[in-house]
Amino acid sequence: MNFFSRLRRLFRIERVIVKYALEDLVLGSSRYAWLKGLTLLSPTRWLNETNRKKPRGERLRLALEELGPVFIKLGQVLSTRRDLLPDDIGDELALLQDRVPPFSSAEAVREIESALDTSVSDAFTEFDQTPLASASVAQVHVARLHSGAEVIVKVLRPGIAPVIKRDVSLMYLIADLVSWFWDDARRLKPQEVVKEYDHTIHDELDLMKEATNAVTLRNNFKESTLLYVPEIYWDYTRKNVMVMERIHGIPIRDIPAMKSIGMDMKKLAEHGVEIFYQQVFSHNFFHADMHPGNIFVSPEDTAHPKYIAVDFGIVGSLTEEDQHYLGENMLAFFQRDYRRVAQLHVDSGWVPADTRVSDLEAAIRSVCEPIFEKPLAEISFGMVLMQLFHTARRFQMEVQPQLVLLQKTLLNIEGLGRDLYPQLDLWATAKPYLEQWVLERRGPAAIAKKLIHQLPLVIERLPEVPQLMHAALKAQSQMPVHLQSSPSQPKSQQSLKRVIAGAAVLISGALGASALLVSDRTNDLPWGIWLVLGVGSVLLLSGLFRKDN
Numbered sequence: 001m002n003f004f005s006r007l008r009r010l011f012r013i014e015r016v017i018v019k020y021a022l023e024d025l026v027l028g029s030s031r032y033a034w035l036k037g038l039t040l041l042s043p044t045r046w047l048n049e050t051n052r053k054k055p056r057g058e059r060l061r062l063a064l065e066e067l068g069p070v071f072i073k074l075g076q077v078l079s080t081r082r083d084l085l086p087d088d089i090g091d092e093l094a095l096l097q098d099r100v101p102p103f104s105s106a107e108a109v110r111e112i113e114s115a116l117d118t119s120v121s122d123a124f125t126e127f128d129q130t131p132l133a134s135a136s137v138a139q140v141h142v143a144r145l146h147s148g149a150e151v152i153v154k155v156l157r158p159g160i161a162p163v164i165k166r167d168v169s170l171m172y173l174i175a176d177l178v179s180w181f182w183d184d185a186r187r188l189k190p191q192e193v194v195k196e197y198d199h200t201i202h203d204e205l206d207l208m209k210e211a212t213n214a215v216t217l218r219n220n221f222k223e224s225t226l227l228y229v230p231e232i233y234w235d236y237t238r239k240n241v242m243v244m245e246r247i248h249g250i251p252i253r254d255i256p257a258m259k260s261i262g263m264d265m266k267k268l269a270e271h272g273v274e275i276f277y278q279q280v281f282s283h284n285f286f287h288a289d290m291h292p293g294n295i296f297v298s299p300e301d302t303a304h305p306k307y308i309a310v311d312f313g314i315v316g317s318l319t320e321e322d323q324h325y326l327g328e329n330m331l332a333f334f335q336r337d338y339r340r341v342a343q344l345h346v347d348s349g350w351v352p353a354d355t356r357v358s359d360l361e362a363a364i365r366s367v368c369e370p371i372f373e374k375p376l377a378e379i380s381f382g383m384v385l386m387q388l389f390h391t392a393r394r395f396q397m398e399v400q401p402q403l404v405l406l407q408k409t410l411l412n413i414e415g416l417g418r419d420l421y422p423q424l425d426l427w428a429t430a431k432p433y434l435e436q437w438v439l440e441r442r443g444p445a446a447i448a449k450k451l452i453h454q455l456p457l458v459i460e461r462l463p464e465v466p467q468l469m470h471a472a473l474k475a476q477s478q479m480p481v482h483l484q485s486s487p488s489q490p491k492s493q494q495s496l497k498r499v500i501a502g503a504a505v506l507i508s509g510a511l512g513a514s515a516l517l518v519s520d521r522t523n524d525l526p527w528g529i530w531l532v533l534g535v536g537s538v539l540l541l542s543g544l545f546r547k548d549n
Contacts, residue, residue, distance in 0.1 A: 006166055013170065016066050018044045020059040021052035057092030064093075069100050069136025070167040070201070077197045102134035103157055108141060111155050115238040123236060127153070136160075137204050142246060149245065151233060154207060156240040161205060168198050204313040207242035213312040214244065220283045226271045227307045228298060249296030249308045252416060261302055268297065268305040269421035270429050275307060276413045277433040280406065284323060288316040288405040290412045316405040321348060324441065326403070331434050333384060334427055336372065338365045341388070351395045360395055367391045380414050381426055 017023055045052070051059065064075040078085065079093035108131070109120050120127050126144040132152070133140050137160055141153045175190035203209055211232045218229035228247070236243035250257050259265065279286035287294075287309055296308040318326065325348035332340035342361035345351045351360065367387050371379055385407040389397065417424045 006170065009166060010170060010173075013067065013174070015042075015044050016063050018042050019048045019051055019066075020054075020063040022059065022063055025056060025060070055088065055092075057086075057088040057090075060089060061092040061096060064096060068167075070164055072096050073136060073201060074171065074194075074197050077200055078193060100134060100136050102131040102139050105129040105131070105141075107158050108139065108155050111158055112153065112241050115155075115241040116236060124151075124153075137201075138207075143243075145233070145236075145243075149233075151236075152230075152244050152246045153236075154242045154244065156205065156207065164201055164205070168194070168201065171197070200314060206239055208237065208239050210311075210313045211237050211242050211244075213315045216285055217287060217309070217312060217315070220279070220285060224278075225304060225306060226278070227275050227309060229309055229312075244310075247296060247308045247310065249298050251292070252295040252297060252307075252420075253292045255420065258297060258420075261299055263297070263299075263302045263305055265421045266424075267303075269417040269424045271305060271307065272413050272417050272420070273424070273426055273429040274433070276410065277430055280318070281323065281327060281433055281437040285315060285317050286406065286409060287312065287314075288409050289314040290409050290416075292416065295416070314405070316409070318403070318406065322403060325350070326406070327434055327437050327441075329388070330381065330384075330430070331438065333368065333388075334431075336368075338368065341368075345388075345392055345395075345397070351392055351397045355395050360392070363391050363394065364388065379427065381410055381430070383411070385410065 051062065054062070061075065064071045075093045075096045079090055079096065085093070109127075109129075112123070113119055116123050120143075123145075124143040125146055126142075128142040130141075131139045132142055136157070138154050138156050141155070143151050143153050145151055171194045172191070175194045178190045211234070214229060214232050218231070221227045221229055230245035230247050233243040233245070255265075258268070276286070276290075289311055290309070294309060294311040296310070298306040298308055300306070325344050329341055329344050332338075332344065338361045339357070341364050342357045345360060346353065346355055346357055367390070368384070371384065371387070385403075389407070414426060417426070
């Protein structure tokens with residue numbers, strides 16, 4: 001796109017901003033409010049007084065729809081940032097639909113043949129020229145392979161990449177201007193929002209990446225009776241073309257159709273929640289675009305319903321730390337342990353380290369206690385997370401994009417679950433997964449596994465232990481008495497004692513193990529020897545690797 005094309009597009013954006021009075025959203029009552037007067041010179045303003053008087057959320061949604069598919073997708077990304085947006089704007093943006101007319105079948109065939117380096121007739125025995133569905137980035141056609149398998153062929157819209165590049169570059173420019181003129185921009189971080197969108201939209205332009213996501217999810221649920229993920233045909237998949245098994249299921253919104261065949265709606269709703277928690281806490285890889293258009297239900301077993309997922313362009317995963325703090329937060333919340341929730345926010349780094357835990361606890365309590373006035377079956381985890389994000393934002397909370405993706409996914413799952421079965425008790429369904437996950441991460445088996453994992457490091461450093469003990473004892477004996485008793489030394493001395501104690505215990509265990517093995521009395525070490533080695537390892541490592549040591 002050349003300079004003049006971008007300039008024309010910028011003028012087009014400016015007209016839409018004036019048409020829907022978006023300058024009032026940005027400038028508001030800021031010190032630059034006088035700039036709003038410049039719109040008085042624009043004919044666009046006087047021709048659109050009706051549009052300019054609509055509610056602000058509706059005006060923003062209409063503007064994004066008028067600016068086209070790339071901006072619509074930005075609005076969809078924005079709609080997930082409930083931690084940043086007022087409710088009226090978030091609710092309107094959630095109504096945005098990514099619907100555009102299909103491109104011609106001739107263009108689709110040309111793109112497919114170029115990508116596969118063969119004709120459509122050679123690649124498929126059948127190819128439906130009429131698109132099954134069309135969106136801003138891609139459209140899909142039904143086809144059949146020579147093996148007889150019925151498939152879906154997804155092909156990127158021709159020329160979409162430069163259009164996205166142009167519009168995203170303009171979004172960065174607009175974000176910079178908004179940051180300059182909008183007093184509230186520091187909190188809403190428009191550059192960060194555009195950067196997040198830039199990453200998301202470019203991921204959707206790589207169908208190889210989407211195919212990889214699908215395979216990962218399929219492998220995670222390979223033996224599952226809860227979720228089916230279609231097969232990817234790698235021989236026919238390229239960066240701009242993806243071929244996937246065609247599925248036949250009932251759209252999740254078609255509740256009358258499911259009820260008509262005797263589907264167990266309670267189990268179906270519970271299975272959706274179970275799938276979410278399995279993805280987050282067992283697999284740490286979750287489908288992050290679980291809106292109704294991407295979910296179907298298999299009609300085969302109505303007594304034990306099975307979901308079918310499609311469209312894997314957006315996925316998420318959490319760091320081990322965020323995963324831990326999220327699970328602990330959920331458990332603490334439902335135990336109404338707000339002190340624990342506040343402490344977890346500080347420990348995780350979600351809020352600054354100097355945050356007063358008591359202040360954060362009080363803020364969380366004031367928001368969350370009213371939620372518990374409802375029956376547990378009516379409480380929404382997604383809304384809980386949203387409320388926590390809103391509250392913690394007052395304490396400069398930095399919400400990570402992956403956590404926002406997760407919160408959006410959870411809201412979708414909960415909404416679908418309660419549409420299917422209004423009496424769904426999310427806590428009763430989720431609690432076993434959370435408790436089992438905590439047990440697996442913090443239970444005896446987890447500790448033993450960690451010890452075994454660290455044992456090679458301990459053994460590698462074992463020959464150094466006598467020298468370390470000698471040096472430590474020598475340093476201790478040479479230290480002036482007034483320094484040995486100095487109040488500034490307790491942490492270092494505690495570490496030193498841990499090193500000495502751990503080394504002593506470890507050497508004892510190692511000598512015992514060596515004696516048994518050398519004498520060939522047994523091929524397996526008794527559990528007592530392993531216990532001694534484990535305790536010594538913990539003491540030694542906790543002393544050696546303290547930050548203050």
